[in-house]
Amino acid sequence: MILQVAVPSPLRRWFDYLPPKDTDPAILQPGMRLRLPFGRRTLVGVLCAIRTHSAVDPARLKAVLAVLDSEPLLPTPELRLLLWAQQYYHHAPGEVIQTALPKLLRQGQPAVAQRQAVWQLTTAGQTALAEDKLNRAPKQREVAELLQAQAAGVSAEQLRLIVPNALPAVRQLLEKGWVVSTSARCQITPRSATAPRLSAAQQQAIDQVDGVLGRFRAFLLDGVTGSGKTEVYLQLIERVIQRGEQILVLVPEISLTPQLLHRFECRLPVPLAVLHSALSARERLNAWLAARSGEARVVIGTRSAVFVPLQRLGLILIDEEHDPSFKQQEGFRYHARDLAVVRAQQAKIPVLLGSATPALESVHNVARGRYQRLALPERVGGARPPHVQTLDLRGQTLDEGLALPLIARIRDHLQRGEQALLFVNRRGYSPTLMCHECGWLGNCQHCDARLTLHLRRQRLICHHCGHIQPLPRHCPDCGSVDLRALGEGTERIEQALQRHFPEVGIARIDRDSTRRRGSLQQLLDDVHGGVRPLLLGTQMLAKGHHFPEVTLVAIINADQGLFSADYRASERLAQMIVQVAGRAGRAEKPGVVLIQTHHPQHPLLQQLAQSGYAAFATQALAERQATQLPPYTYQVLLRAEAEQASAAQDFLAQAAALGQPLTEDVEFLGPVPAPMERRAGRYRAQLLLQAHQRLSLHSFLQTWLEELDALPAGRRVRWSVDVDPIDLF
Ligand code: ADP
Numbered sequence: 234m235i236l237q238v239a240v241p242s243p244l245r246r247w248f249d250y251l252p253p254k255d256t257d258p259a260i261l262q263p264g265m266r267l268r269l270p271f272g273r274r275t276l277v278g279v280l281c282a283i284r285t286h287s288a289v290d291p292a293r294l295k296a297v298l299a300v301l302d303s304e305p306l307l308p309t310p311e312l313r314l315l316l317w318a319q320q321y322y323h324h325a326p327g328e329v330i331q332t333a334l335p336k337l338l339r340q341g342q343p344a345v346a347q348r349q350a351v352w353q354l355t356t357a358g359q360t361a362l363a364e365d366k367l368n369r370a371p372k373q374r375e376v377a378e379l380l381q382a383q384a385a386g387v388s389a390e391q392l393r394l395i396v397p398n399a400l401p402a403v404r405q406l407l408e409k410g411w412v413v414s415t416s417a418r419c420q421i422t423p424r425s426a427t428a429p430r431l432s433a434a435q436q437q438a439i440d441q442v443d444g445v446l447g448r449f450r451a452f453l454l455d456g457v458t459g460s461g462k463t464e465v466y467l468q469l470i471e472r473v474i475q476r477g478e479q480i481l482v483l484v485p486e487i488s489l490t491p492q493l494l495h496r497f498e499c500r501l502p503v504p505l506a507v508l509h510s511a512l513s514a515r516e517r518l519n520a521w522l523a524a525r526s527g528e529a530r531v532v533i534g535t536r537s538a539v540f541v542p543l544q545r546l547g548l549i550l551i552d553e554e555h556d557p558s559f560k561q562q563e564g565f566r567y568h569a570r571d572l573a574v575v576r577a578q579q580a581k582i583p584v585l586l587g588s589a590t591p592a593l594e595s596v597h598n599v600a601r602g603r604y605q606r607l608a609l610p611e612r613v614g615g616a617r618p619p620h621v622q623t624l625d626l627r628g629q630t631l632d633e634g635l636a637l638p639l640i641a642r643i644r645d646h647l648q649r650g651e652q653a654l655l656f657v658n659r660r661g662y663s664p665t666l667m668c669h670e671c672g673w674l675g676n677c678q679h680c681d682a683r684l685t686l687h688l689r690r691q692r693l694i695c696h697h698c699g700h701i702q703p704l705p706r707h708c709p710d711c712g713s714v715d716l717r718a719l720g721e722g723t724e725r726i727e728q729a730l731q732r733h734f735p736e737v738g739i740a741r742i743d744r745d746s747t748r749r750r751g752s753l754q755q756l757l758d759d760v761h762g763g764v765r766p767l768l769l770g771t772q773m774l775a776k777g778h779h780f781p782e783v784t785l786v787a788i789i790n791a792d793q794g795l796f797s798a799d800y801r802a803s804e805r806l807a808q809m810i811v812q813v814a815g816r817a818g819r820a821e822k823p824g825v826v827l828i829q830t831h832h833p834q835h836p837l838l839q840q841l842a843q844s845g846y847a848a849f850a851t852q853a854l855a856e857r858q859a860t861q862l863p864p865y866t867y868q869v870l871l872r873a874e875a876e877q878a879s880a881a882q883d884f885l886a887q888a889a890a891l892g893q894p895l896t897e898d899v900e901f902l903g904p905v906p907a908p909m910e911r912r913a914g915r916y917r918a919q920l921l922l923q924a925h926q927r928l929s930l931h932s933f934l935q936t937w938l939e940e941l942d943a944l945p946a947g948r949r950v951r952w953s954v955d956v957d958p959i960d961l962f
């Protein structure tokens with residue numbers, strides 16, 4: 234008996250082991266974890282298959298040290314999905330399997346949920362608080378007040394974040410009987426919101442999906458922002474719950490907000506598990522186990538949740554399916570949306586992809602008949618879509634990047650008591666610092682990139698590698714003090730707005746202004762409460778939020794996306810404009826969207842302004858077809874990077890030579906230096922493979938990668954394979 238094991242190692246291969254000596258081999262099943270000797274180390278691997286023979290001489294095989302699970306940790310369907318993904322993405326099996334396991338399980342800890350204790354305030358505690366009995370124990374009072382506000386209870390972990398060093402106070406409260414400890418794993422909130430009456434389009438979408446529960450079908454829910462997509466998800470979830478099945482909901486990290494969770498919790502009185510990056514290792518394991526056992530009926534998570542084991546999966550939902558964050562950009566480079574469709578197919582259940590700006594791949598899949606389109610063409614409540622216009626910057630006087638007519642429009646809207654939102658695609662003060670005397674530019678010493686000026690922090694920061702240096706007072710080359718900031722980031726626009734509207738509250742929302750816990754929420758509350766009617770920010774504004782009082786949306790700088798070397802840039806720009814535009818307005822107050830540009834005649838902007846996203850998508854797909862780019866062809870990107878300038882290119886040149894003669898249909902483009910050749914001190918290059926048939930590309934890869942793995946030059950560089958790359962940088 235030979236055990237084929239996925240060992241946590243970057244090697245693109247399986248490892249064979251013999252069964253453990255003192256264990257009955259009959260108990261072994263694929264999906265169980267094994268403790269193994271590996272070189273001089275002991276590792277935790279996952280048994281993936283049991284075979285009768287090995288390519289390695291059995292006398293040289295080592296025996297497994299211990300079996301860590303009494304039943305498969307990864308059940309057969311999930312293991313099957315992982316093996317499919319391993320083959321499709323041609324990635325190291327060990328790393329693929331690792332992606333599916335919470336950290337504590339990767340480390341070999343037992344797969345048992347430690348019910349997390351939560352503390353709750355007792356009735357006696359509430360009385361004590363009301364009678365001011367805790368006034369002389371401020372810490373205890375602080376804890377009691379917090380618990381009073383959180384009826385579901387607060388865990389030690391949560392408490393630690395809110396009240397530092399609270400444990401002694403908790404102990405005293407426990408002794409007095411004013412606080413009790415209970416255990417909770419999934420939270421159940423009693424239903425507190427009722428469902429609205431569905432529109433005809435919503436009803437139709439739900440009926441279509443409902444009609445195929447228990448069978449595979451992929452749907453694209455193509456609904457403008459505010460058209461009630463989330464409502465469709467909620468009511469579908471209710472139907473699947475009634476069938477006794479579980480639902481997996483995938484969302485982009487950035488939209489997994491407390492508001493979204495609250496909306497789900499209020500509507501779905503069932504145990505809910507949430508998987509996202511901010512969880513502690515223990516919380517993550519608990520949520521994972523609750524999903525696996527079937528206890529959690531709805532599982533909401535980001536990208537990697539696509540692999541979570543679910544006992545009785547009945548439906549998969551993917552919100553904002555166009556979002557690039559569904560693609561993992563390092564290590565095991567998988568696309569969670571694509572894998573979700575495969576998972577649904579394997580599990581014979583429907584999958585619903587929702588977006589106001591569907592990926593061109595998905596639009597194409599509808600055209601090919603692979604996905605069925607469900608449309609929600611109108612906003613709920615009859616709100617009209619915002620009116621999109623370009624604002625011609627040519628010949629205009631600009632004040633810190635703001636055209637004077639834009640400033641006048643902002644003033645108009647504010648005077649009417651309405652709100653305005655400005656989208657700026659960069660944080661910091663300006664993307665470049667230049668010496669006006671000699672032309673010196675503030676470049677990153679590790680990257681082919683400019684340092685971003687952060688005026689408030691008085692720093693130059695590289696947004697690519699994180700390098701930070703103090704702001705120079707003089708030019709390092711000529712000593713001149715005439716250093717000038719070129720271009721605009723959010724900080725600079727904020728200052729300009731403060732100058733023009735000194736009396737008006739401004740909310741700047743970007744990664745810098747929201748670093749502190751709770752600060753984003755505070756800013757959003759101020760916007761909704763009308764304290765800050767002027768709103769500006771980055772991508773963070775483009776998702777999830779709705780600002781009904783906003784009637785003017787301005788895109789400050791759209792032009793970069795129009796002329797990028799990356800053929801996906803125009804798709805991203807169009808999605809971004811439409812998503813930002815969708816944050817604004819409501820029925821009585823339709824919105825206006827102004828796009829500042831030096832290229833008002835650009836076909837992309839024209840198309841968007843006149844006909845909307847669907848027309849843009851049709852045109853963009855026609856261009857992709859004419860130029861034979863995805864989704865009409867299939868791509869694989871071989872990337873390499875090294876500290877020596879030529880090593881990466883050398884490796885790729887050897888790789889390209891190994892591929893000759895090329896299989897028919899497979900084409901090589903490159904090798905070429907990456908558009909940003911040096912990053913974080915490494916030189917990067919890439920070789921693009923393209924084919925008309927997925928199959929020819931994959932069978933070519935199969936043999937070619939084996940040869941690459943054996944190439945000595947490969948050991949002097951870091952290299953990786955990216956199947957269906959979405960980013961060529
Ligand atoms: P989307 O997810 O497409 O942006 P939502 O589902 O969030 O849209 O709906 C937008 C708003 O309209 C929400 O406040 C939601 O509660 C409300 N809503 C959705 N469907 C209906 C409906 N049929 N009738 C009334 N209000 C609705």
Ligand code: ZN
Nearest residue numbers: 668671708711
């Ligand atoms: Zn100078």
Ligand code: ZN
Nearest residue numbers: 677680695698
């Ligand atoms: Zn850098």
